Amino acid sequence: MTTEPLRPVTADDAPIAFIDLKAQQLRIRDRIEARLMAVLDHGQYINGPEIAELEAALCEFTGATECVGVASGTDSLIIAIMGEGIGAGDAVFIPGFTYNATANAVLLAGATPVFVDVKPGTFNMNAADLAMKIEAVREEGKLVPRMVIPVDLFGLPADYTAIGKVADAYGLTVFGDAAQSFGGAMGNARVGALCEITSTSFFPGKALGAYGEAGALFTTDHDKAEIWRSIRWHGTDAARAESVRVGFNGRLDSMQAGVLLEKLAIFPEELELRAKHAAYYDARLGEYLNLPAREEGFQSSWGYYTITVPSRDKVRDALGAAKIPTAIYYRQALHQMAAFTPYAREGGLPICEALAGEVLALPMHPYLTEGQIDRVCDELIKAL
Ligand SMILES: Cc1ncc(COP(=O)(O)O)c(C=O)c1O
Incomplete structure (x- = not known):
């Protein structure tokens, strides 16, 4: 990690940016350029050495043991839902107040979203309402409750303890949509290690953002990570020869990984x-x-x-x-x-x-x- 002090790039009377990517770029432009040049030199635009380097660095940062880089936050959501074998006839519980990607991913995987209310102060999923919605779905008997996706809205981790208790009681997988909270923490544990599966987005405007589309998945379960690696590469086996499950092209590219490595350092x-x-x-x-x-x-x-x-x-x-x-x-x-x-x-x-x-x-x-x-x-x- 860099110890270099911040250069004063912003003045009190300068125009105010909602998100200032320029000021950040000024700090590390030379290092970003070196990363991009390295990709141009080795020519492995897809699956270059930057991918494994970034995945290892993100594991170290989060405390997860497995990280799978993917093409966007949306892809990370779809891949994780597909990876659990969740689809038609399954209910996935998500907050009603989040970015549309969370709902789209559930529907694109073929499952049905069930919207849960949030808490006024934290904007995050209300565990008591989650329990009520699960009960209602069970009583109706049309869908099988399978997964809950708490979203860490605006950066604050959802209450994984309270939500985890409800999920355990009904046998649901907890999958954290941390597109907005990468870098957040609960106690000593960082986002990425707060529940069974975590996804994030590296959209340029996120706290840790690439210079294009990018995302990642985290877990401590090696088997899950292997399934995600397969789905992000058209469902292929380890030799990337035969499709053994349905998948798509959800790969992260080497240039984005290189940019993210330099941004992760600061x-x-x-x-x-x-x-x-x-x-x-x-x-x-x-x-x-x-x-x-x-x-x-x-x-x-x-x-x-x-x-x-x-x-x-x-x-x-x-x-x-x-x-x-x-x-x-x-x-x-x-x-x-x-x-x-x-x-x-x-x-x-x-x-x-x-x-x-x-x-x-x-x-x-x-x-x-x-x-x-x-x-x-x-x-x-x-x-x-
Ligand atoms: C809560 C949430 N989930 C998912 C996504 C999707 O991420 P991406 O834009 O990288 O596909 C976003 C992006 O803004 C988000 O805010």
């Missing part, structure tokens, strides 16, 4: 900076509005810093006029989106629906300055 320091910025936002905003919840023993990766404000759209417009970029993740709960309304259940998901009208993500990246955060907070407080 990632621990970037996580600390994100946590510092989140604490400063908390200190500035705590008396005015609902902050993202902090849970004892949980460490967010601070993929996003998301507040809830009842007059969200008005506040967002005012911030926009002051050139403060913000984002809304998400304007609708999943069961309200046209593609997924067939899977909506009676009674809806009251917390997911309320959050969709109030969430607002503020600028968050390691290269913010306190002066910039002050500018965001001053405008925000004015707009309330």
